[in-house]
Amino acid sequence: MYEELKKRRLELKKTLEEIAEKTKIKKHCLQLIEEGKFDELPIEVYTRAYIKTYAESIGIDPSIILKDYEEYLKTKKQNVQQIELKPKFESEPEPKPEILKKSSDKKIFSLKKFPAWAMTAGIIFAVIFVIIFLIQFDKKEYEIPPPPSIKQEVISENTKVQEKIDKNEQKQEISVHQQSLKIEAIDKVWMRITIDDKEKKEFLLNPGQKIELQADKSFKLHIGNAGGVKILFNDKDLGKLGETGQVVYLNLPQDKN
Incomplete structure (x- = not known):
């Protein structure tokens, strides 16, 4: 029924500028009301007041137009509730106990069939690896580290200072x-x-x-x-x-x- 506003205004040969001057409502808001674009209007308390004032200024019962606006608000709230109630993701189905049981049985069966000689060889290999690692680690403890490069430290320090300067300049540019x-x-x-x-x-x-x-x-x-x-x-x-x-x-x- 909001189309009745424009129809009535044209019958009275009134422009939006004249209605805006009379009601002290922005022309843009009056146009949005005529077109039923309620989502671009201010919050409910202001929009209701705009609709009531506009309708009364051209001799139309405000309740007729407000009924359209209330229907819009009701639909908007229902859509919001549907979005909030919709689950973000579906939970993955839990694996069936029977499948887990078969998989477990298969692992136990493979371990039983594993040859004893292979297990023994694996243990011996692991022990040899640990011994070699400990010997190498012991050697490293007694190695004298080379003297630090003074030139490299100076270059590194200059690089850090330059990076700080560049960051400060970037912050200054952003703040300007x-x-x-x-x-x-x-x-x-x-x-x-x-x-x-x-x-x-x-x-x-x-x-x-x-x-x-x-x-x-x-x-x-x-x-x-x-x-x-x-x-x-x-x-x-x-x-x-x-x-x-x-x-x-x-x-x-x-x-x-």
């Missing part, structure tokens, strides 16, 4: 390109953070909670409550980002907010 992000929640806030356009993280922070993140190039932030968070980018305070309950998008370091 790293971006740091420190976030402190003043109020309850949800946010989604994309690191270097690859890794995505979602957080729901309570007042007083803090997080620290690092990136090689950039951060993209989707903040559900701009007035409830304090952000330091590369140890620089970005100041007030918006009002309580306001949704804000930031690209760092491109944005200077």
